[in-house]
Structure formats: C-alpha cells, structure tokens
Amino acid sequence: MARVELVNIRKSFGALKAVHGADAVFEEGSFTTLLGPSGCGKTTILRMISGLESPTSGDIFIGERRINDVPVHKRNLGLVFQNYALFPHRTIGENIAFGLKYRNISPSDMAQKVKDALDIVRLPKVQDRYPSQLSGGQQQRIALARAIVIEPDVLLLDEPLSALDANLREDMRVELKAIQDRIGVTSIFVTHDQSEALAMSDKIIVMSAGRIEQIGTPEEVYNTPATAFVAGFLGASNMLPARVLGRDASHILLETPEFGQTAVALARAAALGTNRGATLSTGDKALLMIRAEKLTLGPAGGDAPQAVVENVDYQGQLARYFLRIGETRLQAINMIDAAPFLAGQTVSLTLNPNACSALPEDTSA
Amino acid sequence: MRVWSLLKFYTVLVYAFMFAPILVVLALAFNASQFGGFPIEGLSLRWFYKLAENEAIIRAMRTSLALGALTALIATTLGVLASLALVRYQFPGKAFITTFLISPVLVPETVLAVGLLIFLRWLHMPRSFALLVIGHSIIALPFIVLVVQARLVGIRKDYEEAARSLGASPFQTFREVTLPLLLPAVFAGALFAFTISFDNITATIFWRPSGLETVPTQIFGMLRNSVSPEINALGFVMICITVGLPLLAGAVARYFSRKKI
Numbered sequence A: 001m002a003r004v005e006l007v008n009i010r011k012s013f014g015a016l017k018a019v020h021g022a023d024a025v026f027e028e029g030s031f032t033t034l035l036g037p038s039g040c041g042k043t044t045i046l047r048m049i050s051g052l053e054s055p056t057s058g059d060i061f062i063g064e065r066r067i068n069d070v071p072v073h074k075r076n077l078g079l080v081f082q083n084y085a086l087f088p089h090r091t092i093g094e095n096i097a098f099g100l101k102y103r104n105i106s107p108s109d110m111a112q113k114v115k116d117a118l119d120i121v122r123l124p125k126v127q128d129r130y131p132s133q134l135s136g137g138q139q140q141r142i143a144l145a146r147a148i149v150i151e152p153d154v155l156l157l158d159e160p161l162s163a164l165d166a167n168l169r170e171d172m173r174v175e176l177k178a179i180q181d182r183i184g185v186t187s188i189f190v191t192h193d194q195s196e197a198l199a200m201s202d203k204i205i206v207m208s209a210g211r212i213e214q215i216g217t218p219e220e221v222y223n224t225p226a227t228a229f230v231a232g233f234l235g236a237s238n239m240l241p242a243r244v245l246g247r248d249a250s251h252i253l254l255e256t257p258e259f260g261q262t263a264v265a266l267a268r269a270a271a272l273g274t275n276r277g278a279t280l281s282t283g284d285k286a287l288l289m290i291r292a293e294k295l296t297l298g299p300a301g302g303d304a305p306q307a308v309v310e311n312v313d314y315q316g317q318l319a320r321y322f323l324r325i326g327e328t329r330l331q332a333i334n335m336i337d338a339a340p341f342l343a344g345q346t347v348s349l350t351l352n353p354n355a356c357s358a359l360p361e362d363t364s365a
Numbered sequence B: 001m002r003v004w005s006l007l008k009f010y011t012v013l014v015y016a017f018m019f020a021p022i023l024v025v026l027a028l029a030f031n032a033s034q035f036g037g038f039p040i041e042g043l044s045l046r047w048f049y050k051l052a053e054n055e056a057i058i059r060a061m062r063t064s065l066a067l068g069a070l071t072a073l074i075a076t077t078l079g080v081l082a083s084l085a086l087v088r089y090q091f092p093g094k095a096f097i098t099t100f101l102i103s104p105v106l107v108p109e110t111v112l113a114v115g116l117l118i119f120l121r122w123l124h125m126p127r128s129f130a131l132l133v134i135g136h137s138i139i140a141l142p143f144i145v146l147v148v149q150a151r152l153v154g155i156r157k158d159y160e161e162a163a164r165s166l167g168a169s170p171f172q173t174f175r176e177v178t179l180p181l182l183l184p185a186v187f188a189g190a191l192f193a194f195t196i197s198f199d200n201i202t203a204t205i206f207w208r209p210s211g212l213e214t215v216p217t218q219i220f221g222m223l224r225n226s227v228s229p230e231i232n233a234l235g236f237v238m239i240c241i242t243v244g245l246p247l248l249a250g251a252v253a254r255y256f257s258r259k260k261i
C-alpha cells in the first residue's frame, strides 16, 4: 500500500498530445476515479502509472520512490483490464498463482493464498476450471483476485465493469468497493460512467481532452464544479451567461437576464483552489450554473421569472422539464407532488442561490 | 442452372487432372509387375522391400529428414522472433523489413538459388550441407512469418501486460504466456517449413554439394535412367510423409485445444 503522486506528467504520441501536464495525489488506501469522456487520456495516465507507457516528461512517485525508470514487473502493482485478460491456457488456480511464482513464497503458502483470494471474490470452487468456462462477471472477479493476491502497492482498474451487463455491473460495483474497503489497497479506477464514479470514489479526478479539470470528493465535483465542462459532464445542469456585478468577502453577485441578480456564496464559487470561479472580478463575463434538480417549478404568477414548459419527460417519481424563458432554454428535474406540469403551461421558476455556482466563461468550447 | 452444372463439370475435371497422376503413382506402387503400367497384374509390396534395401535411397531419405528438421528448427525460431518484433514493436523501416522477409516467396526460386550461390562464391565458400540448410530456411521463412504473425495479431496485448504487471520479466512473459498461446501457429509453421524443405528440388539442385542427394534429387537422378517401379514406391512414401504429417499435426492440435482452452 502506498500513495501515488504525479508531478507535471505529459504524454505525447507523435504529434498527438494525450496528456498535458497532470498533477495529482492519490492518498494511501484511497479509492480515486479518473472520470472523463472517451479519448480524454484516462487509460494513458493509468498506463503510465503501471509502467506500460512511459511519460514524455514529469515524475511519478509511488510511496517516496520515483518510479519512472522502474520496469513494469518490478513495480508491484495489480492491474485489472476491461476484458479480464485471464490467461486462457491456464486454470483459474494457475491464473491466480501466476504472480505469486515471482515472489518467494512456499508452495503451501501459495495454495493458501490462492484459496483466500478465491474466498474474497466469493468463488471458492472454480480452481480447476479454465477461464472460458466462467461467465463474464466470474472472470472479472478472478481477474481481481489475481491482481490482489500479490498484495500490490496500488490497484489499477481500467473500466473493469464496462464489459458486464447493467445488473451485474451494479452488483460488481458494490462488491468491488467492499473488497477494496476490506483490503484497503490504494486504488485508481478508470471509468466514463459518472454514476459509477460518484458511487464508489473517495476522490474523483475529472478529465477532459488530456487535462485535469477538477479533483475533489464526489460531493465537491457534483455540487461545486470548477469548470463548465465538469458541470456539464456530471448530471444535468443549466449554464447561463452572466456578468459579475461585484463581490465581497463571502458572496459574488451575478446578473443574468433571466433571473436578475443572484448572490452566489463564494465558498461554492471558490471550492478548493481548483475552482477558477475564485478569480472572477467585477465586470467579468461569467456563467451561472444551476443544477436541473435545484430549479423549482411553481404555479404561474408572482414576482418569480415565468417560463413556458416545452416538453415533459415523465419518469415516475420525477419529471424532467424542458423550459423556455424568452430565447433561453433550461432543464429542470423536480419531484412530482400531485400531478406533473404539462407541456404548454406557464410556470414560475425559483432557484436556490445556495445551490448555484459561479464559473468562469467557458473558454475551451 | 446450365452454367452451374457446366461449371461443376469443369471443376471436377480440373481436380481429376490434378489428382489422377498422384493416384496412378499410389496404385502402381503396389503393382507386382517389373514394367510399371496398367493393367495392374498383381498386388505386392516387393518394391517397398526393394526400396528398404537401396542404400542410396536410405541415405537420401536420411539427408532429407535431417535437412527438413534443421530447416524447421532454424526457420521457425527466426520466424517467431521476427514476427514478435514486427507485431509487438514499433521501429523505423518496419514496412521495408516485412517486405524483405516475405520477398523469397516473390522471387523465382531459380533466381534465388543462383543469387545465393554467387554470393557464396564471392565469399569463397564451397557448397555444403550447411548451405542447403540456410537456403531452405530462407525459402521457408516467409511462410512461418505469415502464419505466426497472423496468430500473434490475434493474441491481445492484455495477456502480456497482465503477466508483466504480475511480476514476469519480458522473457518470462514470452515463455509463460506468449509462446504457449502462439504454439499452434509455431507448430503449423514448423510443419510447413519441414514440408517445404522435404519437397524442394529446384533450389536444392543448385545448392547441394556433389555426391549429396535428397529424396527429390535422388528420384530425379533415377528417372534419368528409367522409370523403375521403385520410384512409385518412393513416391508413395513421400506422399505419406507430406500428407500424413499435417494431418497428424491437425489431430494433435485438436487434441490440445479440446483439453485446454
């Protein structure tokens, strides 16, 4: 078990820059998720930590040791792949024992460790079968057993659940997290599935196009996204162009044509240093971010902004509304009290300023 | 419909012309008559006995088997290493090297044979058995590279990467993971190499030192005197080896695949 640190890691494949200067710390025993759309460089970062790819520049530390020049087989890492990668010509028992052969372990200890690993993944009776005789979910559990039996310093998982079907995937997610909690190994998990990331992680690193957009706990990245990209990638949210009217020690005052003046708590705007909203000053252009579930619909009338319901997506307890104020389109997700509002209806909108964030204008788009 | 039946008829004819001579050889090998020809006058194994007593043929057979085995060994080893480099690594000039390794298939054998001979003359080296082994290996190499490469492309890198992450050095990874997964192709390639060497006559005639005969050159030599029924028997043996070996290999491969994966 060890902490992992990346210092200004860059990776280019020829002319293509896959990772542009990433800095990150993975605390000892933590479960960190690399989250981002396809092609953003998640696998590349994981492969550089594992040693299967070497960074173009920058340093990688595991524990206190700089491991840039340590070959893969001397790094003592557990790797779990999307396609399991169990050796098809070896039995399950041999697969799990594979890594133990290269560590001075007596045959009897080895047998015991294999048995323990199979118990941990709750597949005690499959020792003598071949991988092709197991289901996908079982194979992935064996792959996990093979990776943890060597007691790795770090466990690296590259979309280990994405080859499984939806139900199995949720079960495996819970189980994987439980196993990680139990053995306490520092884990780095790659996914492009936000619900997986939110449910499992101690920390989430949100990436886009080779850059780290934000590092934070699931609550932090969800509630106080640092950039418009993060806000748009996680959950449904509205982003309204705004102007900074002023700021004081605790609040930043934004003005939007739709909602007039909104005072956004600076604690939210300035979450944890990574939030570039902290740098906004009077007169700047900005974005007011409102989560779809924090925008509440009410009966028409009153002082609140009035909107027209264009479409309703009925989801049982919830309804997702597509709204229009003037030319601006908004989304809202509300619990249904008695009956949902209907398309064509005029409604009033309230937004809770405490659930809003101020973001710098999106320059990447 | 008519076109199809014509086509069928034509196909059957093509195959008949291809296989008829072989069948004739196979049948005449058992003909008791001294002057091989139809109709067959009686079945006997006497030509096979005669074959077994013919020192020159036994010697040629031994040479051919040794030559084939060495060719298989060398060409397969080099072919596997070359395929690994070509499939698993990126380096400049890769396309050129691929073409270069495959080129012996494209060059007419006579040209290749003369070329190598001139090269050796230039090095002041005499023709020898070693030259034959090298030459046959060059001829067989492309086939092995093609077969092994095709299989290697299908073996996902994940397996090797998993092995490396678990603590296996590059060599241990090759021995424990890549090679076992590659084995069917290695086996098929080695067999190809053996058969190619065993059958070869054109290049062999150029390269063999005087006095050294392989089975094909021995037959060729015997034919110059007369068509003896012994040749039919020898043909029968050769067909058995070149057809039987791949069949045997197929059976072995099937047996392993049923047992394992």
Ligand SMILES: Nc1ncnc2c1ncn2[C@@H]1O[C@H](COP(=O)(O)OP(=O)(O)OP(=O)(O)O)[C@@H](O)[C@H]1O
Residues within 6 Å of the ligand: A013, A016, A017, A018, A036, A037, A038, A039, A040, A041, A042, A043, A044, A045, A192
């Ligand atoms: N070996 C390579 N050679 C060239 N380009 C590569 C290589 N590996 C990755 N890339 C490129 O680097 C970028 C990042 O790839 P990476 O595999 O890290 O993405 P990812 O975030 O894991 O995506 P996904 O969710 O689809 O797995 C992509 O543009 C990809 O095409």
Ligand SMILES: [Mg+2]
Residues within 6 Å of the ligand: A042, A043, A044, A158
């Ligand atoms: Mg990936």
